[in-house]
Amino acid sequence: MKVPFSYLQRQFKQSESKDKLLADLIINDIRDFISTSDFTLGKKLEEFEEKFANLIGVKYALGVGSGTDALILSLKAENIGFGDEVITCAETFIATAGAIAGSGATPVFVDVNDEFTIDETLIENAITEKTKAIMPVYFTGNCPNMDKILQIAKKHDLKVIEDSCCAIDADIKGKKAGSFGNAGAFSFHPLKNLNVFSDGGMVTTNDENLANKIKLLRNHGLKNRDEVEIFGYNSRLDTLQAVVALRMIDDVKNVSDQRINNAKKLDDGFRDLKDFIEIPKRSPNVRQVFHLYMLRVKKRDELHAFLNSKDIEAKIHYPIALPYQQCCKHLNYKKGDFPKTERDCSTIITLPCHQHLRDEEIDYMIQTIKDFYLNHFDKADLPFKELNACTK
Numbered sequence: 055m056k057v058p059f060s061y062l063q064r065q066f067k068q069s070e071s072k073d074k075l076l077a078d079l080i081i082n083d084i085r086d087f088i089s090t091s092d093f094t095l096g097k098k099l100e101e102f103e104e105k106f107a108n109l110i111g112v113k114y115a116l117g118v119g120s121g122t123d124a125l126i127l128s129l130k131a132e133n134i135g136f137g138d139e140v141i142t143c144a145e146t147f148i149a150t151a152g153a154i155a156g157s158g159a160t161p162v163f164v165d166v167n168d169e170f171t172i173d174e175t176l177i178e179n180a181i182t183e184k185t186k187a188i189m190p191v192y193f194t195g196n197c198p199n200m201d202k203i204l205q206i207a208k209k210h211d212l213k214v215i216e217d218s219c220c221a222i223d224a225d226i227k228g229k230k231a232g233s234f235g236n237a238g239a240f241s242f243h244p245l246k247n248l249n250v251f252s253d254g255g256m257v258t259t260n261d262e263n264l265a266n267k268i269k270l271l272r273n274h275g276l277k278n279r280d281e282v283e284i285f286g287y288n289s290r291l292d293t294l295q296a297v298v299a300l301r302m303i304d305d306v307k308n309v310s311d312q313r314i315n316n317a318k319k320l321d322d323g324f325r326d327l328k329d330f331i332e333i334p335k336r337s338p339n340v341r342q343v344f345h346l347y348m349l350r351v352k353k354r355d356e357l358h359a360f361l362n363s364k365d366i367e368a369k370i371h372y373p374i375a376l377p378y379q380q381c382c383k384h385l386n387y388k389k390g391d392f393p394k395t396e397r398d399c400s401t402i403i404t405l406p407c408h409q410h411l412r413d414e415e416i417d418y419m420i421q422t423i424k425d426f427y428l429n430h431f432d433k434a435d436l437p438f439k440e441l442n443a444c445t446k
């Protein structure tokens with residue numbers, strides 16, 4: 055049995071109605087759209103922005119070129135740039151720190167907690183007179199401790215730009231990711247929980263001034279056809295992609311529910327492997343949408359190779375800690391600065407958890423992992439908790 059990490063092949067073969075494939079419905083929508091010639095900004099983008107703002111529960115949603123651009127433009131809109139510092143989590147995709155650097159500011163990393171989000175107890179130590187913002191990341195689709203982060207931001211007069219790129223429809227006690235801070239950034243990359251046929255992103259905010267600034271920044275700073283208010287960029291969400299997204303947005307809740315159900319089945323399947331697998335704590339107050347389903351496991355590299363040999367497309371997000379990448383060399387971090395991030399780099403594994411997984415595929419993953427630990431694992435090795443003891 056082959057268990058793919060990407061669901062794209064299945065997504066567009068999915069039947070929306072009795073005889074129509076999702077792909078055919080979208081092609082029909084695009085055909086109608088082409089006849090309007092309304093290709094930049096325009097009605098369909100506005101329609102999508104309005105629906106997205108409703109989904110997140112904010113006043114404004116502005117479509118931009120990508121999740122990375124959503125972060126960069128949000129920082130720019132808050133006048134954050136050269137000479138400023140932005141605090142973020144050491145465990146994330148490169149785009150978080152890349153966006154901070156792209157704005158001209160310097161990323162300052164803080165270690166992760168056991169649930170793959172920033173350890174908020176370490177944030178205040180990282181604040182200097184140059185700090186202008188905190189960029190918490192909803193890595194894996196889980197939620198950082200936003201109450202605490204907002205308190206810290208208020209105390210030190212800092213902006214909060216949420217990297218909610220992985221967390222469409224995630225929430226804390228019903229309040230959605232991307233609605234807590236000054237701005238939220240979302241990605242519609244093909245492997246995100248709401249995806250388009252290329253790149254795409256969205257800025258969400260309740261701040262009218264910030265929304266107006268994003269509108270200028272994404273469109274060359276143009277106030278109208280003839281007048282330019284500020285220097286800007288070309289980073290509009292393609293209206294064509296808004297057409298694609300409009301067809302999918304009503305399904306977002308089903309997508310997250312399905313992922314949450316799959317994650318629960320996987321969690322339940324691994325509970326009796328405590329000596330080998332650490333399942334991160336699941337908070338009852340958080341709707342974690344499992345853009346990634348990650349576990350900490352013993353003998354990670356061996357398990358990864360074993361799963362791949364059994365046609366299960368497991369992945370590692372990520373094997374090298376971001377502060378130690380070549381691009382961060384000038385920031386002078388050294389081994390030992392981020393113990394939990396470092397631990398994760400050698401122990402985490404990501405399993406397929408997408409909305410198109412079949413029950414027999416989930417069972418196959420659980421059985422294969424049990425087979426690895428119970429029949430192929432060297433039982434003389436240390437159990438998982440001892441492996442981790444040095445970082446506690």
Ligand SMILES: Cc1ncc(COP(=O)(O)O)c(C=O)c1O
Nearest residue numbers: 120121122147149150219241243
């Ligand atoms: C945490 C995080 N931030 C930012 C991004 C950037 O989004 P995009 O690929 O749309 O630029 C991603 C994309 O994977 C991400 O995972």
